[in-house]
Amino acid sequence: MAVPTDRRPDRRRLLLPGLLSPEPGLETYWVRAGGLTGVRLAAGDQLTVVDLEGRQVAELTTLRLEGTQQPVLDIAPDGPATVLRALVGRHTRIADPVVAQLVRQGLDPTRLDAARLFGEWSPAGATETFTAQAPGTVVVAAPGGEMRLDAVEANPPSDLLIELRRANRGLVPPPPLPEPLAEPVMDFRVNSATALGYEVKAGQYIQIIDVEGRQCSDFLAFHSHRLQEGLERGLDSTATRYFMGQAYPQPGLHGKFYDQDMQPLIEVVQDTVGRHDTFGLACNAKYYEDMGYPGHVNCTDNFNAELDRYGIAPRAGWPALNLFYNTAFDGHNQLVFDEPWSRPGDYVLLRAGTDLVCGTSACPDDVDPSNGWVPTDVHVRVYDAERKFSMAIAHRVTPEQPAKLTKQTAFHSRTSALTRQFTEYRGYWLPASFDGHGPQEEYWACRERVAVMDLSPLRKFEVLGPDAEALLQYGLTRNIRKLSHGQVVYSAVCNETGGMIDDCTVFRLGDTNFRVVCGDEYTGTWLREQAGRLGLDRVWVKHSTDQMHNIAVQGPASRDALRDLIWTPDTQPAFTDLTWFRFAIGRLRDHNGIPVVVSRTGYSGELGYELWCHPGHGPELWDAVWEAGRPHGMLPLGLDALDMLRIESGLVFAGYDFSDQTDPYEAGIGFTVPLKTKEDDFSGRDALLARKASPQRTLVGLELDGNEPAGHGDCVHVGRFQVGVVTSATRSPVLRKNIALCRIAVEHAEIGTDVEIGKLDGHRKRIPARVVRFPFYDPDKERPRS
Incomplete structure (x- = not known):
């Protein structure tokens, strides 16, 4: 009997963004602002270029196969391929594998032209679609130069997206390996369900690549x-966890792996995944036997066979860097696991601290989620010790977006x-403290x-x-319509339930x-999603972080230190006339200096500016500020000292004092929600109207008795039961x-309520504390207004 249409079972599939395409035959590629991406097309393939943020020109260059007369796409070039010519002509190593291969085949960049798509008024999400008439290669570039800081209207370059729908959906090409980071001294494949042993010299780099994604790879290393x-x-x-103080080393200060003699063997340099289980046993015969799969191929036996020639005794189970x-261990202290986080081409780059014998496996586990139930290959490259690679961790803004390495x-x-x-802080490396000073002195x-x-x-x-x-006006809680030119305002950003997505400052540069x-x-x-939902099609939200970097100059002498450094034209306020939460567009020293924006803002609770x-x-701006600040006793300031300053001043921090589960009232910044005006x-x-009418929680300050500190996440009790949680804590020097x-x-x-901060299990050890007025330091904020 046929199932009625309205009673058919729900056929929705699991959402796996960035791992499996929900549309068969669909491939997606990103084009970085100022960069390019090449794809190979077959006849009938459909190519769509998407202007993600709007107002971004795209350059489309097509290259026919040798001996082919028919054009790849039905579009004529209308100018030079500026990005392709500059990039190929300037660099010896091209990150894009398609373009890199074309260069190796003798591509001449000086003769390449391109068709231009989009322009000054293209909306966010604008698309252009083409169907391939013949096989060939298409290179899509996103040109863009330096954003002008001294102009009211700025249009920073932004990313493009390529969507490629294959005409022949039955042929799914394997994902391409990322281009080598340098010329490898070793380059080999570890086939699925196997392991290989190899030797590396001190200082050499080992890149272990997950070829198709979601594939575990055990790693062993011996002195x-x-x-x-x-x-x-x-x-x-x-030894490794003892010295590094975390579950597994990560690039940065805590990146070394040790042997049982407490000697460092290797260091992790780059990691595009960031989530691993290190030192669990490599899969072994007993694991599969206990699961009901006797005789199953396993990593331990594979390692034993490979390492025998180095005189390494076999084991029943190898503790490995997995x-x-x-x-992970869940809240009940139970070991749980799921499919790996790794995507095709993800890798870990290690550096040998001494001569090593290594083993790398491509795990054969196909009876649980360890490899997404489908074991695949692992690839290994070894690079010369003379090469230098920067430390980096990868982040993705959304699961669909490509990974960005720490900058x-x-x-x-x-x-x-x-x-x-x-x-590592939000995708960049920042100083935690400075040698010769330390957080307290800073x-x-x-x-x-x-x-x-x-x-x-x-x-x-x-x-x-x-x-x-x-x-x-819709996306932020503040009344933006009241914001004047040259003014800055601090605001919350809330979702429909009143939970805080973020906090921000808004600068008004013009109408x-x-x-x-x-x-x-x-x-x-x-914000871009809200514009689409509201039908606001004449607004662009352009990402400009990589066009504007900034330093904060904070402290009671900050105005005097910068007084002779910032020049502003007559159309802008003089630097010394800037009042709290105002900004000016000027230049360094005089009208010939580099363009700068200076705002009287900060995150310290002191008089201060951001440049x-x-x-x-x-570098030029830092040198000028450093020289100007020297007579005033200027020191550099790291994140550790900043944390003390901002907690004393009652300034909240994302992930600690607020999240999308807390509203601005609960985060102590209810003043950013002008519901009446x-x-x-x-x-x-x-939601905020309802929350304000019936508040459940609020942010308060606590002073602790004695000298024992509290920590983020500590429970706060009145009697037996928990009534709160510590969001941020520090020792206040002042x-x-x-x-x-x-x-x-x-x-x-x-104010005055006695509470107790729970340690251990929250009951056995408690620190007496009381609710006090906050901000703790300068509660009326007289100093930054001075």
Whole structure:
């Protein structure tokens, strides 16, 4: 009997963004701003180019197969291929594998032309579609130059997307390997369900690549010299975790792997996945036997066979560095696992600290999610020790987007000369503290004199067009219509439930030109989505973070230090006339200097300024500020000192003091929600009205008795039951007390209320504390207004 149409079973499929295409035959490729991407086409393939953020020109260059007369696409070039000519002519190594192969085949960049798509008024999401008439190669480029900081209207270059729908959907080509990072000294494939042993020299780099994605790869390493002495010294989980202080090393300060003699063997340099299970046993015969699969091929037996020739004794189960293996301990202390996070082409780059004997496997597990139930190959490349690769971790803004490796800011050449204490922060390397100073000394420099710090990871978005004000009026809680030219305002960004997506500052550059500075890169994506939902088709949200890097100069002497450094034209306020939350567009020293934007804003609770420039001008700006600040006792300031400053000043931090599960009232910034004076609707308004009418939690300050500190996530009790949680905590140098920000039930939020901060299980050890007025330091914010 036929099933009635309205009773058919739900055939929706699991959503696996970035892993499996929901549309058979669909391939997607990204074109970075200022870069290019090449794809190969067969006759009948459909190519769509998408202008993701709008107002971005695309250059389309087609290359026919040798001996073919028919054009690949029905489009004629109308000018030179500027990006392709410049990129191919300038670099010896091309990141795009298709273009790299064309260069190796003798591509002459000086003779290439392109057809231009899109332009000044193309909306976000604009598309152009072509059908291939003949096989060939298409190179899509996203041209773009330096964004002008001294212009009211800015149009930073942005990414493009390529959607390729194959005419022959039955033939799915294997994903291409990423181009080598340099010329390999070894380059080999570890076939599915096998393992290989190999030797590397001290200083060489080992790149282990997941070819098709979701494939675990076990890695072993042994000290070669100790093996020659008859001693087996390999990677040791206990020593490694003890020294690194985390489940597994990651690029940066805590990136080394040790043996049982506490000697470092290898260091992780780059990681495009960031989630692994290290030092679980490589799969072994007993595992499969206990699962009911006797005789199943396994990594341990494969390793035993490969390592025998190096004199390494076999084991029943090898504790291995389990790359790409997705395991964790849940809240009940149970070991759980799921499919790996790795995508096609993801890799880990390691550096040998000494001569090593190594083993790499392509795990054969096909009876559980370890390899997504389909074991595939692993690829290994080894690079010469003379090469230098920067430390990097990968991030994705959304699951569909490509990974972005950690970058250095425009000021890294200057800060790295002052410290080695760098930490990864939102996709960039920032100093945690500075050698020869330390957090306390840096803190006092800001409180008493002047300090300078790098805040370039702040995300910047140019919001442009006739509908720009309407979009921000809806997307932010503040009343943007009241914002004047040259003014800055601090705002919350809320979803429809009133939960905070982000906080931000908004600069008004003109009637239709705004700059949003925030913490989360997704905020720009969300604003773009709201514009589409509201039908605001004359607004562009353009990502400009890589066009504007910034330093903060904070402290009571900051105005004096910068007084003679910032020149502004007559059409802008003089630097010394800038009032709190105002900005000016000017230049360094005089009208011939580099363009800068200076705002009287900061994150320290002191009088201070932020200086914004193009990354190409970063070293010059730092040098000028450093020289100007020297007579005033300026010091550099790291993230550790900044945390003390901002907690004392009651300034909230994403992921600690707020998230999409907390509203602005619960985050202590209810002043950013003008429900009475903002008549226009905005995202989350109805929910915030209800939340304000019936508040459940609020943010308060706590002073702790004694000298034992609180920590983020500590429970807060009144009697037996928990009434709150510590969101941020520090030792306040100026108050000489331990203090904390706490989200607490409103019934216990009155100033003077005694509470206890729970340690251990929350009951056996408690720290007495009381609710106090906050901000703890300068509660009336008189100092930054001075």
